Amino acid sequence: MSETILVAEDQQHIRALIEYKLKNSGYSVVAVEDGVAALTKARELVPTLILLDVMMPLMTGFEVLSALKQDQKTKDIPILLVTAQSKEEEVLKGLELGAEDYITKPFSPNELAARVKKVLLRHGK
Amino acid sequence: MSFQIFLILALAATATFLVIVISIGLVVHKALHSKTIQRQQKLYTEYSQQVAEIILQDLPTLPEDSTASGRFDQYEILLAPLKDQLEKMTKGRRSLHRKAVKLALIDFARDVAGETSDRLVYFSYSLGLVDDEIKLLQSKNWWDRAQAAHDLGVLRARRAVTPLAKGLEDEHPDVRIQAMQSLVILGGVHSLETILMKSKNLSRWTAIELSIIVMRFKEEAVPFLIDSLQSTDQSIVLFCIEMLAEIGFVSAVEPLRTMARDYPNTVIRAKAIEALGRLGDERAEAMLLELLRNPLPTLRFKAIEAVGRIGIRSALSALETRLKDGVLQEKILAARSIAAAGPDGISLLTSLKNAENEILRGVAQQVLEESRVEPSVA
DSSP, X not given: OOOEEEEEOSOHHHHHHHHHHHHHTTOEEEEESSHHHHHHHHHHHOOSEEEEESSOSSSOHHHXXXXXXXXXXXXXXXXXXXXXXXXXXXXXXXXXXXXXXXXXXXXXXXXXXXXXXXXXXXTTO | OHHHHHHHHHHHHHHHHHHHHHHHHHXXXXXXXXXXXXXHHHHHHHHHHHHHHXXXXXXXXXXXXXXXXXXXXXXXXXXXXXXXXXXXXOHHHHHHHHHHHHHHHHHHHHHBOTHHHHHHHHHHHHTXXXXXXXXXXXXXXXXXXXXXXHHHHHTTOXXXXXXXXXXXTOSSHHHHHHHHHHHHHHHGGGHHHHHHHHOOSOOHHHHHHHHHHHHHHGGGGHHHHHHGGGOSOHHHHHHHXXXXXXXXXXXXXXXXXXXXXXXSOHHHHHHHHHHHHHHTOGGGHHHHHHHTTOSSHHHHHHHHHHHHHHTOXXXXXXXXHHHHHSOHHHHHHHHHHHHHTOHHHHHHHHHHTTOSSHHHHHHHHHHHHHTTSSOOOO
């Protein structure tokens, strides 16, 4: 069975792009468009990895990240943050909250897939 | 009487009828508009999917000696189904679909990098979207021109450099700002040469936008700022002086010294003197001391401030003269610069607290209080 990746991204075109790229790379992908849905799906599915956009409606990526890290069921899921370019403070905050890695927009889809693979390898997946 | 009642009733009926017709018209218009938006949204979603697929499709590796056109041939093959699809449509339908494709390409272009981004650039050219946007730069609506100027930057359309440079002279500030930002995306720091050469009468808002761009490049922007000190536009020269002072790069001192001494415009000379004070380079000290005796008050005042900012001890005697001989504003400026020179300046001001001249005493007292040397006296 392939690894399940939860993608939380509010911009439809980016969601489609990431979903397509990760599916092509052999992962099973579940995509949601806001922070609340991300939290709900994460608790329900306990995915292998979560790709979390920082700026999302209803709940920001940081709030979701923080909630997931406080939950016994989800605290060990590696989380990769997607942030806007040159927002150093966002990156630092995300890493402090427990994110595994980050990728900044604009990003190369190939690099994104490579980072996902690396994080999963680091976690023995 | 009955005729009047009839007339009133007829008018009321007509008015009611008109209100009903207008209301129905508005409802229909709103429904149609909402349907168009839904349709555009649907098309956008479909094309986002399609574009995502073609920009992510794996391509066979090209031989090492292959040219760029080999890669473009591959891109063209990827794009062919979408092109065929659009070709088969009627003119009106095609226009609507092309709009959705354009929006999808622009959104992707904003968020992706690497080879994927190169594909998007190629697709924009090949579908004729870049040419469409260049044409839109001539639109009579400023918002269309501004949007086109913005989109050409996002699409990294190098073909648009010349039309965008023309956009720097547009009558609307939003178009000028968008053109400026797109030129920076396309040409990096080198675009400053064109921007500073073509821009005229910088508004406050445009100057703020441009300063954000310049500060992004900092030292790299200095040669372009120095070159543009030769501009015939006063707003550009003032902007460049301000930026050179803000960046604080050493190579700016000599050109600013020349301007402070020789420029045939007092406003610009004053700005250059102010900038030299902010830069605080010792090479400017002798000239600033000389300017303390300049007959033009604006230049003299700026020189007094600059000397104070640098804190030049050897200027104390000249500053004391200005404090004693100058008008009230000049006295205060001179006293502040004397205070900035350190302990010697402070003791000079302290001694002047007992001067015979009442104004002199007051100024010395005020500046000493500003410097928090002694507590305020009620």
